[in-house]
Amino acid sequence: MKRKFLAGLIAVALTTAVIGISKNENIAKADTNIANVGVSYSGHVQNIGWQTPVSDGQEAGTDGKGLRVEALKLNLTNAPKGAAIEYQAHVQNIGWQDWKQDGQEAGTDGKGLRVEALKIKLKNMPGYSIQYKAHVENVGWQDWVSDGQEAGTDGKGLRVEALEIRIVKTSDTTVGVNYSGHVQNIGWQNAVENGQIAGTEGQGLRVEALKLNLENAPADAHIKYQTHVQNIGWQTPVSDGQEGGTDGKSYRVEAIKIALEGMPGYSVQYRAHVQNIGWQNWVSDGQEAGTDGKGLRVEAIEVRIVLTGHDTTPVDFIPVNNNPEPTPSQPKDDGDHAVLPTGINGGGYEYKGTPLNNYTLSNEVNDAIGKTKNPNVQFMDDHGNKGNTFEGINLDAQSVSTGEMTKDYMEKDIENSYKDNNGGLYTYNGKVYKLAGIYTESTKLDSNNADKLANAAKTLNTQFVSNADPQQTYDRVFVNYEGNTNEIVRIVTYFTPAN
Template sequence: MKKKIKQCIIILLAVLLLPQNIAMAAGTVRSNESVILSYSGHIQKLGWVDSKNNGERLGTVGSGLRMEALKIQVKNIRGFSGDVLYRSHVQTYGWENRWHKDGEVSGTEGQAKRMEAVQIKLTGDLKRLYDVYYRVHVQTFGWLGWAKNGGTAGSEGYAKQIEAIEMVLVDKGDPSPGSEEYSFLNAQTGVGYVTHVQTMGWQDSRTNGQEAGTVGLAKRLESIEIELKDSPYGGDIEYKSHVQTYGWEEKWKKSGEKSGTEGQAKRLEAIRIRLTGEIEKHCDVYYRVHVQHYGWLGWAKNGEEAGTEGFAYRMEGIQILLLPQNARTFDSSVSFINKNIVEEEVPEWKLSDIVTDLEESKCNVNTAVELYNTVEGTDDDVICQYSWRNNTTQESGSIGQVIAGDSVTWTPVISGNYTITVKAQDKLFRTIEKEMEIQVVRDSIGKDEVFFTAHRGLSSQAPDNSLPAFELAGQSGFDSIETDVIETKDGVFVISHDNSLSNICGVNAKISDLTYEELQDYNTYHISLGANVGKYDDYDLRIPTVEEFLEICIQYGCIPQLDAKNLNSFESVERLYEILCEYGLQDSSIVTSFNNLYLQSLRELNPNITLTYGVDSTGYLDYDWLQNYNIGVSVQYNNVLKNNFSELNERGIDLNVYTVKDINTAKVLIDKGVTSITADRILWE
């Protein structure tokens, strides 16, 4: 008996001393009991959002915001080995060269680049115990199927952004969370189609929502061929067309057969497309057509009619999508118009003014605004398409489309004066438009929100480029003071925007024709024009030297910004740099020039000095040159206010705008992402 007890004790001790990973392998480990898959994402406009766990949705659906970066971690792994590895397919760059792990960033930050596809896999004991499943919501396509263990989720070749992602660990061999088909779309998957176009003949093949045919050229579609590409299911795709003269084709075509005519100059007017067999149980086929006079009609689905009948209107373009069932929904716009219905008596209707939840036609930036209209005189659905235009920046965009009576939400992200437009349309394409004005404002500007530079000193309070203007800028707390450098006849650097003194001192002379000694006659040569000029004596308003300017900047801790556009030689540029070195400012100054060769020579002298290329427009920049020499851009603010500068951001090129004269303009620029402003007055509050 004692021997048996002793044997039991030995066996029990042996079990307890087993390595922990072996003990765990003996049983089933549920994901919700141990391992936590934690993931967070960097979302357009939102930045990094809170982490999600084990199957929760990360990102947005319906907001049109791209996912730009992803971090994944495994938590609570209870002693066994393994990592989760992941990598992304990123706009412009393609697939990342290496796999990331342990919360490293996959994708980009601050470059406005969309993630287009992702791969995730496990290693070590995690790989042995679990399968990792993940799926993505993609622009246009919606939710794709679930990918697994390193498979690809997303799309490639369509420039479509990932907008949301879900991922989950499942015990090895357990069923997947849903369909695994069509988790990834490229030119070799989904649906392919080719069209025959008037005068152009057969076009190149299109896939998965790409536009086939033409838009704006008044060319008829004459024939179409459609086929499934690399389908994981049995079954087929079938289609038939409504053809000029002949009407609807009697037989369904399939598998790349030609629907329509060739060589008969007959237009396609409408089309039906459907799935058959096993694939019909798992997928939906969506399609819409661009029609003469109407433009793009709404999306049809699974055999519905798309186009027109009885009008003799040509189909000009088509898009076809093959997606997992319920991957997404489309608006309820009319996809097919039959003349017989149009000719029936349809009552007239009236559209109300746009209604909002604002007490006044005014709101703050990033405030959600509810918009809606009501209709009188018809029980039929009237589709309301809402759009916005920022009259301050000249930018515009779509808000959304709903049935009249339902509300749509608009969240402006840039301040300015907006026009909101609703275009209401019934099934007969009769249209009524209404507009309203909304002022979008932002809170006061904080001093630390932007790098502020005083333009020629605080020139709204004292004359341009005067010692009082520089003193006031320093006392007011500007980060930097900008000025213009020019040489006297004997090579002394002084401060003046113009060579001619007629507009500065009222004297018909040029600085380049005077020696510095002559220019020191401040009774003759002093600034006589500008803000509050009468408050200062002639000595205070003398033409300053560069050294006097630098000493004021040092006194108040302001970064000196020297505009070297008036210098006439490389030797002059080098001598100006030597003065900065004498004051120990060679690494903490900004030099601006419209001469790119001057900037190159300064960069060769010092890799740390801040250089800015002055331009009138961002439309013709040599981005590669700016990147290679690490040179920023300074441009007139109106050019930025009404144009996009995303490529500068994407390439990491610094941008400064000048010369901003009012707070509201500054607020709009800050909303657009500008972080460096040159101003002639104090703009912060």
């Protein structure tokens, strides 16, 4: 997925750097000083080989010669104990490689393959930012980017010809922030801090809840945050390690606002990695990261505290009233037509064409037509965690029903678990079972009556695969609000013995 570059970041005057966000964003900027901590790096260049290492904003590679960078090695200098520099290269014919660290080689040498893009980030370095820019074939020098963003291009077949990298101090104190995410199929992750990633990238997993805490902050300082959650809308703001979002309900976090209290001279900056979008630009001090009203999941976030030297007035959080009294223009619903699921109207949700699952009605309809939760066995997911097969399939099927996931992606997601489950998804009575097929069918009904919806569901997917075992067949119905109507989606997933 292509990332949007964060342009216009840096203006340097002598040894003072200013870290900004987008010039179009109304965000505080931090006056910062470059300290003795630095970075050294060397490039393996076409027709040249490994160059002598350079450091702190100097050029590695070449410009004006049309030579490709083929590999890179990066190291920190004068860094705190436990600190590390991590980097990832996008390579011709390979794509994104695994992350490398502290002098390891990213890219290739001896294969004649070009590096096309690079991401760099710091680990255990609160108060510092890593900034870098690439000289790209047919483009020239790009703008500076920072802290895990993409420099270069991917999907365009353009070589990186040179790089400049530098470390900038963003805070003169050790004030920081740590945070952890509750992630689909993973649960609560270990806490990370100061610009590191909480959540996942490239795995299509939703963040379901978040907890944030300040580090080394004044006694009366607080970090407050508000999450926009699927089927709920904007929740009541929480603070200082309390849970924002939900866990155990499989609801996605769709947006977040974060602000500081009792910390004059500091700004909290954050950004979200969003389904179908990727990393958004940094925002700050109560602004919204993510989306609301689009039904898109937040998959990861990064948060950092920056010393600004001046007071910032945070953007107000969203007032919460998730159960408004009906007004004359909004009469109380009588159950005869489709309505938004309970708890959405007062939370700032506006229907914009993305189906929204009604969990309560879905469960009522499944119970009414006797749907069971099969296959009801354990499997090992691709993160090494044991889980219930039905629950795992159900999460994907729900996303397919609302259009968040394609049927092909669901098939690949299931097949990705074969390597951890003896060549199939699960084992039952000594037999390994693999996916035989996924079938979907839908209809629409302008009703919120469970019995009417159940009757409509019975007309869907009535033809089953011959000799399919019902106990090894996932078969569920989803009721999704789709703007003055309910869409009833039945998803049937068949499994057969691998041998």
